[in-house]
Amino acid sequence: MPNRPRCVSRRPLAPCPDGRFPLTLLLLGVAACSGNDPSGSEAGAGEAHVLPSDAVQLLGTSDALTWVRDLEVASDGTIWVLDEHPPFFVGFQADGEVIAELGHRGEGPMEFGHPVSLLAAGGGDPGTSGIWAFDRLRHSLVRVREADVLFPSEVEGTSVPLPQGVVRPGSLLARTGGIPGMYPWMAAAGNSAFAAHSGGGASRGTGYWTARVVEIPLESGEPIERWRMEELLPSPEAHYPGATEFLPFPLWAVCPDGEAWMYDPARHRVRSLHAPERTDHALPPARNVTFSLDRLLDLLLPSIVAQVPTSERPPDDVLREQLAGEVDQMIDQFAAVFPEYFQMLCAPDGTLWLQHFDWEEGFAGAGWSWERLRVGEGDSGAESIRLPAGFQAFRITSDRAWGIVMDELGIPSVAWIELP
Template identity: 25%
Template sequence: MPNPRVHRRWAAPALARLAVAAVVGLCVACSRGAPPPAEPPADHVLRDIRLFQGDSTLHDVRGLALAPDQTVWALAGAEPFVHVYSPGGRFTRAFGKKGRGPGELLNPWSLAGAASADSVLRVWDTATRRLASFSPAGEPAAGVTVRTAGSAVRGDIRLVSYGEPQKMERLGDGFIVQDDAGGVSQTADFWASRLLRLSTEGAVVGTVVDFREFLAGAPPLGTATVFVPVPLWTTCAGEKLAVLDPLRHRVRWYGADGRALAEQAYRPERRPVTDHDVQRYVRHTVELEMRDQNLAARRITRLVSRMASQRRSLFGREAPPAVAILCDHQGRVWLNRFSTATSPLGYGSDWHVLDGTERGTVVRFPSRFRPAVLSRDGAYGVHEDGLGVQTVAFVPFARGFLAAGR
C-alpha cells in the first residue's frame, strides 16, 4: 500500500522546529556542513531530457514498462495505478482502481510489459499475490495467483532504502520474482531473499538464485543496516538473468533454469560513507517521520539520537558498489553508482556500463533523472524535482551511442 505519511500534512511547527534542531545537532556531531564527495569523471554526459506531458496525478512511481509499439506504462503507488503514455510522450489514459475485483489492485509492486503488440501487460500485486493482466487497451484479463508463502515488507521500504524487494520481470515465457520470505524492514534484510521463476500460470518452477549462497566464503557483513552492499538483479536479452554479487564485485549471468552461464568482474569507484551521506539520510528520515501528525516529539528525538550515537554500527563504512541495475537491448549490464548528491538513498546520476572492456564505460544522466527502461534510442525513466514532483521522462541516446565500447 502507498505510504500514508506521504499524503498527510506536516506536523505542528513546534515539532518541526524540534526535529530540525535535532538534525542540526547530529550534523554538528558529524561535521557541520559536510560537502558531498567530488564526482568522478564520466565518459558520456547526457544532457537532453524530454518530460512527458498531460498527467499531473503521478506520484510514488514504482516502475515503467515499454510496449513493442513504444507505448509507455507507468505504475504509481495510488489509484489509478497504471498510467499510459503514447510513443510521443503524451498521457492517454489511466486504469487500475483499488480493490479486489476484476481489474482492481491492492498493492501493485511492479509490472512487466507485453511481449508482443497483442499480448497482455502483467502487474505484480503483492497484497493479493496475483499477477494481474490487462490488455493493451487497459481492459482486465484473466490473472493468476502465485502460490508462494508471501512475506512482510514494510510499506515504505522504497522511501528508506535502495534495492527492489518483490520486483517482477519477464524472462522468456515466464517471470522472475524476488521472494522475501523472511520479511524486509531494512536494507540488510535483502540478503535473505531468493529469486523464483514463475510460469505464465503463476506456478513456481523453481529457485534460480538464493542470495544467501553469495555469503559463503565472503567477508562478514557486520552490524550495519544502512548503506550496505546488497545483491541486485535484472533480466537480459537471450533469457538471461544478471545478478550483482556486491561482496566480490562481479556480475553473474544465469539461465532460466538457474545454471550459471558466465561472470564478469566489476571495479567500482570505492569510497567511504561520508558525513554528507549520513546527514542527507538522517534529514530524509526525519522528514518522513514528521509527516505523521500523531508522531510524538519524543520519537523524533529518539530517532535522531539513535542515528547519531550508533553511526558506526548503523551505517556501512564503505559506500555500496551499486544501488540499481538495468540491462540494455544488447545485453549489457548497467550499474548505478552510489551518490547522495541528489538522492538521500544513494541513487546517483552515474551508471557504470559493463561493455566488455576491462574498465567499462561511465554514463552520466541528467540530474534527478532515474532510468527504468533502456531502449535502442534512449532511456525511459522518472524525473523528480526538488519538491518531490515526479514526471515520466525520456533521455535520448545519440546515434551510435555505445555501439562499440566507449
C-alpha cells in the same frame, strides 16, 4: 477531480507502531556519504559522459499522475506508468498521446488492492504478452493490458496468484536501495517473470545474502527456483564479522533474452548467474565513505520531515534526540558496508546499467550517475553516464533512458533522454 499531493517517490517512510522510526531500514536507504572521494567510482570509470539538461525530451503527462511508482516500455513502443493512486495505470503512445487510464481500487476481478511493480512480458504468446502488474495485497500478478490492444477501455484482468506456501506474502525483496517493503524487484523474460524472495529468512540484512531468485511462468504462476544466493556469495559473517542488519546488498538483472546477472557486493563485480565462476566484469573502484553523526542527522531529518506527516512524527528536537541515540552506535559498522549501487537494469540489447547511491545530490538515494557495462562485447570496462539532475530514470532501452521529471509545481511528466 479532487486535489491530491503531487510528488514522485519510490519509498515513503513510516514510523513503527510505538512511534519510533525503523532506523536500520532508513539508514540502508537514505544515509549519505560526507563527501565524494576523487579516487572513487567516477574517477575509476573508463569513459565519462555528462548529459545536459536540455537533452531531456518531455513525452507527456496526465491529470492522473500524482505519485509515480514505476514505468515500463512495452514491445510496441507504448509507455506505461504506475501511479500510487487510482487510476493506477496510465498508457502513452510514442507521440505522448494518452491511450488509457486504467485500474481502480477494490476486490473485484479487474480491481486492485495495491499494485507496486510493472512488467512488460513478451515471448510472442498472446496469452501472456503485454503489461503486467504485481498486486501486493492480492499477492498476484495481473495482466493490465494485452499486447496489440492499442486503446484498452478496462484492465485485461488475467490474474496469476503466487502460491503463498512457496513465496510468502511480504517476502519479496525490494528492487532498489536494499530496503524491504512494498516495491519488489521483478523482471520479465519471454513468458516469465522473475523475483527474489527471502525464503525462510528475514527480508533485510542477511536475507539478501540468502535470497532465492525464482522464475514465475505467467501461464501457471508456479515459481521455479533458479538461484540461491548462499551458493554464490560468501558467508556474510565471514566477510563482514559482526554485521547482521547492515550489509551491502546484491542486485539482480534478468535480460529479455533470459541472461541473468548479479552485482556481487563481496567481490565488487558483476557476475553471470548462469556461469558465475566463468563470467564476471570489473567495475570502477568502490568509494571510501566516511560518516559523522551530525552529518547523518542533517540528512535524515529533512527526509523524514518531507515524507512523514506532522501528525505521525514527534517534534523535530525529540526526533533528532531519538535518531542520535539509535544512530550513534551504528556509524562505524554502517560505513564499512555502505551500498555502492542503488539498482541494476538490463536493456533489451543486453547492456547492464548500475545506478550509484547518492543522497547528497540524488533523489532518495538514487544518484544521477550510472555505470554502463556492455557485457556482450567482452570486458571492455564500464562507462560512466551522468543523467541530468531531476531526471528520475525507471527503465533503459537500447538508445534511451525513460523516466519522470517534475515541473516547478511538482507535476510529473513522462520523459526520455537519448543515450550516447
